[in-house]
Amino acid sequence: MQKNLKLTSPDIQKDIVNVAAYETRNSIIQDLGDDYLAILVDESGDVSGKEQMAVVLRYIDKGGFIMERLLEIVCVTETTLSLKSALENLFLKHDLSLSRMHGQGYDGASNMKGELHSLKSLIMKENQAPHYIHCFAHQLQLTLVAIAKNQVIIALFFNMVSNIVNVLGASCKRQDTILEAYAGKVAQAIDSGEIQRSHYASLLNLLDKYSIVTDLLEDIEEKGIVPEKRAESRVLIDYLHSFEFAFSLYLMKVVLGMTNDLLVLLQRKNQDILNTMKQVRVCKTRSQNMRDEGWESLLCEVSTFCNVHGICIPNMNDDFKARGRSQRKAQQISNEHRFRMEIFNQVIDMQLQEMNSRFTEVNSKLLTCIACLSPDDSFSFFNKDRLMEFITFYPSKFSNIELLTLDNQLENYIVDLRSDGEFLELKEIDNLARKLVET
Template identity: 35%
Template sequence: MVSMLLNVVGGSSQRRDLVRDINLKEMSKALGCGQLQTGTGLNQEQSLQRPGDTRWGSHYKSLKSLVDMFPTIVQVLEIVEKDKKDWKIRDQSSNLLRHFQSFDFVFYLHLMLTILGITNILSLALQRKDQDIVNAIKCVRATRLQLDELRRKKWENLLDEVYEFCDKNDISKLEMEEEYIDPQKRRKKSGITNKHYYEVDCYNEIIDWLLQKLLSRFNETSSQLLVCSAVFSPRDSFHDFNLENLMSLAKLYPHDFDSGGLRDLRHELGLYISDVRDDERISNLQILAELSQRMVKTEKLDRYPMVYRLLKLVLVLPVVTATVERCFSAMKIVKTHLRNRIGDEYMGNSLICYVEKEQMMKVTNEAVVHRFMTMKDRRFDNDD
């Protein structure tokens, strides 16, 4: 329904200008009544944010803008509803008005806005390329705790916000102790109250589902695996190095480290950390990929083979981060219906150019021209 609203309200430049003009009038009215304050950076021009397909943060921005501009949106829909030129848009506006001015919509709007507000920080943290695994896992645990607290203690707070929004925008409220009426089956008795439906069947069920998803995606084993692997980081001269955590990490790979291998690994790790901290060629590194490359160049992999084996296993873990998911998202943009016969090599090169935009900006036009001028296998027309 929100997507349909964005298509109706933002479907033409005339309606977008209408949104802007009405929003300015509402803002001027609020400033005159003292509901808004003036100042630098305040009361910036607002617009409806269109949500993306893959970024949950964009959905959060869409719902925030919808709440802030709700009176403006209602006025625009009322104007479009009276338009006699396009009966399809007129019917859509009428249905949207009926839906958006219902208690059911207001409840779900505030519920999703509350949930996405809690998970937005975690969503932004997991999208970072330079991921700090330890802080990311702590952010996951903090998000789960906040959601659990929301389920146990914040129902009344959410209901107060919904009632306040209904009073502000002249929307009919539902009494929680009255019998719930199913909009699809109005003549059939539901046997439950509005409080039971909205609190148990909606509020608790949605939060429980989300908690289960977070628990299955970031279970104790995977969290321990990521936290233990983070202590291998060479940042700040191996400041996070922890022997016991690395031994716990190795125990998660019984096929690579048997009892004898674990004993040898413990001895090697003690010598390894003393060696690399005193070696200027390694002590100033920042990421694990550089550490593995430098161990090969300095021939330390022959001196510490068990440590290097564990390091290789750790390097496999980043394939589950947001970088790979970002590549799959880019495929929807690169491989469109007009490019349905694109080859694997060409698609791979196009994805690299799209995903690694920062690196591609460093390539100059002169370098590209020189690259094509020095190519040996070039096609020539017969006229040439």
């Protein structure tokens, strides 16, 4: 072997990676051609703490298949204008035009979700076509939990739940006692929701096994071998016997429970757009009703739980005493104000705001119109009036003459497809798109 062969040197490896990335991007751009596209944008920090923006192109290829391809990851700063400038430069670099963009989606759990929200507004000012649509593949519940964590009490609650899983999981590895051996099963049960990306399932498991969890932690505190784990168990036991824990547990159980059916619909491989939009309306209505009328029933549930497990219930009319703060500096508020106004109302308001931002009246109506193209049940969802309404979302794409002739064209379209046996057995819009390309 030649001594000067440097195929494994960092410089050579970087060159190979760059060439492969260049050729891959060129292949994506050629596959896209001059067709319309949508973008999916996600933001995250790298190991050095720098913010990065990943841009994915979504388009229909020449065979009628829906394609999602990562175009590039670019470094950005935490400003809306920086994001927009980075996106424009990326499009310019690859000879793409923002005018061809017909959709946009963003990661709602991002640290820069505020800037991303502003970015979509800036894009819409220049081009009215790229309406924001929630990416169904993104876990909505992860976003809602991230939003709820903006209330520090809820952030503390989820941190403590994670610590419980870690302490019980570490204890089970030694299996020095029967209880410690059982700890692993309990930790796995609580953590199973996290594995499934369902915080709701985790909370239900924690509620169901509350007494067992406290017994296990007490056993670890008394008999554990690792001093740090014994000390951590003591802290967790104190927290589990606090009203703050019980209130947070039941509040998040209700909040996530209201959106759980929607989460299931969004994660289905075969999307039912109409039912999904109905469930969105149900979630919004239930959340508003919960805020307006749900305080007393929630407090009753929490109080019942506390009475069963011997947890002290504060008098809601008494002054709230903040732990770990100077009482001279603490604002004098009642316990009811603390738990109702600052936690209950705030968490639900944040959930409603996020739901309204992700599922606006405009994009909900847009999705409802799109559902009329579904070939399911011999095109039973076809609705000409809604499809005519769909055109109003893209006013610059149709001339007055095209609008006048579209009514007859839609009538011909549905009669033609319903009389063709090859189309009557189709399911889902993407299969219809491929069939139309084939014929």
